[in-house]
Amino acid sequence: SDPDQLQDFCVADLNVTTTFLNGFPCKPVSQVSSSDFFFSGMTKEGNTNNIFGVGVTPGNVLSFPGLNTLGLSMNRVDYAPGGVNPLHSHPRATEAGVIIKGKVLVGFISTTNVFYSKVLKAGEMFVIPKGLVHFQKNVGKGKAVTITSFNSQLPGAAILPVTLFASNPPIPNEILATNFQVDETVITSIKSKFGSS
Ligand code: GLV
Ligand code: MN
Incomplete structure (x- = not known):
């Protein structure tokens, strides 16, 4: 579902930091x-x-x-x-x-x-x-x-357990507790599994 290309190929130059576009600039x-x-x-x-x-x-x-x-x-x-x-x-x-x-x-x-x-x-x-x-x-x-x-x-x-419980900064516990209809202690317990609080 990406847009169609306009040439045979456009091998990405991942190091170009001065040109910003949808995708990567082509190397010569x-x-x-x-x-x-x-x-x-x-x-x-x-x-x-x-x-x-x-x-x-x-x-x-x-x-x-x-x-x-x-x-x-x-x-x-x-x-x-x-x-x-x-x-x-x-x-x-x-x-x-x-x-x-x-x-x-x-x-x-x-x-x-x-x-x-x-x-x-x-x-x-x-x-x-x-x-x-x-x-x-x-x-x-x-x-x-x-x-x-x-x-x-x-x-x-978007990896759901990581997106929801290990984002940076974290989603407030109160939001997650309401979404999943559990006590906030359940949320802190889940977050601890992903090295986040
Ligand atoms: C499998 O679901 C994958 O994204 O490679
Ligand atoms: Mn997949």
Whole structure:
């Protein structure tokens, strides 16, 4: 859903700080080479040693500047056994994904609050409509891997537990307590899990 490009390519120069536009400025074609159009970042397993048991390796314009203006990107997501890619949404892209390894529960919630979900195995594909809240969970015995793709060079991710309980500065406890209809002590307890108060 990014705008269409106006030339073959526009390999991002991420270091230009004097020009501001929607996307990144292009480096001169004379400096563009084959290496700008290939990315090896997804060959390695992501680090799943965290509270969610998930490792996301983005292949977006920031890690792979050749994607600039081309309107798409991908992620590799590794899951420890039981690992969860936490509830999140992408403000700028629809997501299509495929299970590479393992057994993964994929779910999203529509804006009419209908929950759609399915357990998928290697080779099976899913789609998450733009902006909707979704998650993946490794429900198999071993590790799992998914590859996801996005119709944006930089889809963005609002990761709900982090957005709500680990923002900087923090959302006032009173606001969260009212939203979730719990005592503020519950909110401080949740915030403490994310190293925030
Ligand atoms: C999975 O939901 C991803 O955003 O890569
Ligand atoms: Mn996603």
